[in-house]
Amino acid sequence: MRHWWVNQNQTYRSEVPGGFLWSPKTRADGARNHFYENMREVAPGDVVFSFCDTRIKAIGLAVGRAESSPKPDFGGAGSTWASEGWLVPVEFEEFGHPIRPKDHIEALRPHLPGKYSPLQHSGDGLQSVYLTELPPPLATALIAVIGEAYASSLTILQSKIDAEGSDDEFRHAEAMSGRTDIGETSKRQLLLARRGQGVFKANVRLNETRCRVTGVNDPRHLRASHIKPWRACDDVEKLDGCNGLLLAPHIDHLFDQGFISFADEGKLLISPRLDRSILTRWSIPGTWNAGPFNDRQHAYLHYHRNHVFKHGG
Incomplete structure (x- = not known):
């Protein structure tokens, strides 16, 4: 030490x-x-x-x-x-x-x-x-x-x-440059995403202190999840702390896949395409308010609700 x-x-x-x-x-x-x-x-x-x-x-x-x-x-x-x-x-x-x-x-x-x-x-x-x-x-x-x-x-x-x-996670990121199972373009995009993840999570932590659904506040067990997906962001949006939430891994999965979203005032939105038994098995309340979001987060949440969230049909 x-x-x-x-x-x-x-x-x-x-x-x-x-x-x-x-x-x-x-x-x-x-x-x-x-x-x-x-x-x-x-x-x-x-x-x-x-x-x-x-x-x-x-x-x-x-x-x-x-x-x-x-x-x-x-x-x-x-x-x-x-x-x-x-x-x-x-x-x-x-x-x-x-x-x-x-x-x-x-x-x-x-x-x-x-x-x-x-x-x-x-x-x-x-x-x-x-x-x-x-x-x-x-x-x-x-x-x-x-x-x-x-x-x-x-x-x-x-x-x-x-x-x-x-440190294992760091070494894993370093080893990505040696991957041969993906093309150079995909590799470059993965490296750019990983390279920005550290600073992105740091920026998110300046706005968010816990998972909005589970309440877990230990950053080791939370992921910095983009509200507007990384692939759809410009260079500024990719690192903007207001374009992120700290979420427990299972909540991050549902949010990333569009099975849940949030209203600006914090109401948890649940996709009609989500098997409701998942909510029970993962102890996710069917009705929940995660607390209000700030004005800059509203724009990103609007994108998520319109382009990521799985509506009915």
Whole structure:
């Protein structure tokens, strides 16, 4: 297990709830950036300390390796960053009481590295640092400063995450380029879809926190499902978080195949072509309101109801 420090002053509100880290691949002038290259060094199971507004507000556990990915929806942040970068999936747990490292600098200062330090000797952060590895003595000192909150948060994260499984999924995506059972055009489309899936799910998680039908909120057990199908989307729609829902796998199947849909105000719509016994066997209520959707989701739901949902006849 390695320990990393990430400076999220501009991106905390997106990366922590979205469950990821993202950086450009190079500086704006095309030059190498050590802190961006560190993204490819993060491995499943590594610990990430989230630093924002002079405080360590959360810790995370990496659940996969870096993938080349379009830039997520950071709102007004990162307007000068390249549109392509590295995305690392990381699940975070926020602290109830964030720690201000400057208040503990006497204990931390002796362990600050001479190069690529996340802190100045005064205890102030360094804006130029995005992601840097912590030497073991510094990580140990920082864990001691955080105290019980570190162990309890790590226990919560470890109970949720199967890092090896996430890494298997990454390797599966990498292996797709070697498939010989499909043509080059189909292969390219599958790779593009997989390449965008990480950032798409991150964007969806900024709007959706649970499955609209089952209520499950553990992202490991949910799929980011396009409302307007990927094949029908333009480049913007493919990654738009408002064009997605977090759904349990069986709900995702029904939604993707058009056996269910949603009204704008949240009413669950059930296709007359769906065998009603499926609802009983999968414990899906025949009448259900999933809660209202926002205005941008309405347009995508309108497409789904008109072009995907299986009406009678």
